[in-house]
Amino acid sequence: MLPQTKTKIHNPKSRAMLLAALYIAQEQYGWLSEQAIQRVAERLGLTPGQVYATASFYTMFKLKPQGQYRIQVCEGLSCYLIGGAEPVIEFIKKRLDITNGGTSPDGKFTLEIVQCLAACDLAPAIKINDELYGNITDEKIDQLIAELSAKE
Numbered sequence: 417m418l419p420q421t422k423t424k425i426h427n428p429k430s431r432a433m434l435l436a437a438l439y440i441a442q443e444q445y446g447w448l449s450e451q452a453i454q455r456v457a458e459r460l461g462l463t464p465g466q467v468y469a470t471a472s473f474y475t476m477f478k479l480k481p482q483g484q485y486r487i488q489v490c491e492g493l494s495c496y497l498i499g500g501a502e503p504v505i506e507f508i509k510k511r512l513d514i515t516n517g518g519t520s521p522d523g524k525f526t527l528e529i530v531q532c533l534a535a536c537d538l539a540p541a542i543k544i545n546d547e548l549y550g551n552i553t554d555e556k557i558d559q560l561i562a563e564l565s566a567k568e
């Protein structure tokens with residue numbers, strides 16, 4: 417019989433606050449840089465490795481700089497079945513000279529492929545920052561990009 421080892425969880429309160437702290441740091445800085453990870457670790461009495469391990473587990477946390485506008489394209493089943501996901505993704509990639517997870521050369525847009533935006537009845541759907549857009553077409557995307565590009 418193997419000896420049993422007990423894993424002690426250090427700083428349980430700090431670990432409980434970690435997700436909220438990472439969320440706040442990302443809101444403040446736009447992404448979680450090494451410096452932001454370090455700062456969260458110091459504040460919570462955790463190691464940067466512990467903080468990084470959590471941050472890198474969740475896709476909602478961004479570990480590289482993000483564009484001013486984060487375009488999320490749904491490739492969930494409803495959007496896929498209506499034939500929207502791939503053509504929309506390809507259109508945005510070409511339009512913005514961007515890759516999945518990448519940021520446009522002007523730093524304005526980041527493209528992210530996601531699973532279901534909870535707007536299946538509006539498929540194909542995309543989200544730009546906190547705004548949802550349904551029944552999306554190439555023309556609508558073009559218009560949105562033009563409007564957002566014109567903003568400071």
Ligand code: FES
Pocket residue numbers: 490491492493494495496531532533534535536537539540541
């Ligand atoms: S599958 Fe696209 S919004 Fe639900």
